[in-house]
Amino acid sequence: MAQTSPMRADVAMPTARASATTSFRPIVIHPDGALGDPCAHCDARSVSVCNAIEDDRLPRLAAAAVTATLAPGQGFIAEGDPATHFFNITSGTARLFKLLPDGRRQITGFAGRGHFLGLAVSDTYAFGAEAIGPMTMCRFPRSRMLGLLDEFRALEQRLLETARNELVSAQEQMLLLGRKTARERLSSFLLAQARAGSACGHAAHQIDLPMTRADIADYLGLTIETVSRGFTRLRNDGLIRLDGANSVHIRNIAALEDAAGGV
Amino acid sequence: MAQTSPMRADVAMPTARASATTSFRPIVIHPDGALGDPCAHCDARSVSVCNAIEDDRLPRLAAAAVTATLAPGQGFIAEGDPATHFFNITSGTARLFKLLPDGRRQITGFAGRGHFLGLAVSDTYAFGAEAIGPMTMCRFPRSRMLGLLDEFRALEQRLLETARNELVSAQEQMLLLGRKTARERLSSFLLAQARAGSACGHAAHQIDLPMTRADIADYLGLTIETVSRGFTRLRNDGLIRLDGANSVHIRNIAALEDAAGGV
DNA sequence: ATCGCGGCTTGACGTGGATCAACGCGCGCG
DNA sequence: CGCGCGCGTTGATCCACGTCAAGCCGCGAT
Incomplete structure (x- = not known):
């Protein structure tokens, strides 16, 4: 695949690095919101916002969740798409990135186990996301998630906390990129x-x-x-x-x- | 003042651009938390997180606030200092920045009227802040502010919203700086x-x-x-x-x- | 007035990292 | 087995931007 050209806007046909062919294959879904209590045994919970919710109320969370498996390179968030879901990575690593029209790419961060994704400000995603290797995650519809936020104030507090943490990392990264x-x-x-x-x-x-x-x-x-x-x-x-x-x-x-x- | 050297770590004595002499003069304080209701007439309120609070409860907010005036170049947040206060800019503009030990500086953003500052993750500030021109602000002690957050859930929601907005800007800025x-x-x-x-x-x-x-x-x-x-x-x-x-x-x-x- | 100073612009030159190119390695697949 | 392909490394060259230097302007102080 052609190397993109960070310093030239007039490159002939700069393809994005992520191969478009593998990027948006349908995602393998395991609709297990109904069975047992997957959240209770989730090994990502301890490092995720989910642990803001007490054990006995976990089923409320699990009912909204759907787990999925992604193949290496597979995309699951496209920048600019309607923000219909929130995601929680349960294993593997994803790259989060923004693209320029000519294909130049900036990865804004890597998201690992426990990372919560898709909290868009507006109703569209502000960045894209792809699995780097094999990856699993659970997924919440936006509306259900917003309801959960109302219900669990601790969850909202955790989200504010993580947002501020990410902001600090982002500022650190600006220092790195700029200076x-x-x-x-x-x-x-x-x-x-x-x-x-x-x-x-x-x-x-x-x-x-x-x-x-x-x-x-x-x-x-x-x-x-x-x-x-x-x-x-x-x-x-x-x-x-x-x-x-x-x-x-x-x-x-x-x-x-x-x-x-x-x- | 000497221009810093972004690409050299071995510069002789690279002073930070912000002049240390003017930076931390004592800040002029107007302790008006008791008088009238400054928040009700604050012209920054409409563009700030403060408007998450209803008119009739504004006095609760005002009681915690202290207003201050800053001279051009004056610093009011030092990176690494204990995070004792939150700030709300009521007029003027501030630069927010991070420094490298040799004086290289990265400005992570500019904060104008209505901008809320100082929401540190840890108990120290993650960046510095200085007034660019003449500036006014109001200031809340950390403990009082955390109490207000408990009291006004809408305030917390507004903060989450602004944190996400800033995260989106930060990602945009990473794209700019990197690519x-x-x-x-x-x-x-x-x-x-x-x-x-x-x-x-x-x-x-x-x-x-x-x-x-x-x-x-x-x-x-x-x-x-x-x-x-x-x-x-x-x-x-x-x-x-x-x-x-x-x-x-x-x-x-x-x-x-x-x-x-x-x- | 004029001096000093900080901020801005402009020119000449140097260089860190981008670009272009070649090649080696490991791996899946026909 | 060997072929192709994606990924990583390395070398040669180029160029956008940094560095160094000079000079201008506006302004406040003496």
């Missing part, structure tokens, strides 16, 4: 991934990267080549070790923090 | 300012820029020089007219939208 060098961006990214991973119980020095170099590039406002060279240089400088393309080991965390711009 | 050219950034910025201005009742083609070129540069992830050259080129291309440095007239809005990357 950091390629090396600083990559180092910051690795440190953030390490922190996110260790919060999920991984070893603190071991980083798993489910996304491709193109995803990383579009997240950091760089090109694939610059990301690749950046990894190579960090390795040659002894800051990291590369165990294949998708696994990074931090060898010198102090130096990496230093290379990240030291915040 | 747009200097010309596109500047055009997008002018269009956004025009929209913000016309929402406040200004003529749709007339843009007032209260901030300096340095502010614009730090907001768009560029340098002063590039911003200045960008303005000059947009003028020479007939898209805008410059009436002094702080006033821009849009001469060809379609072309400007085109130059902005066409979203």
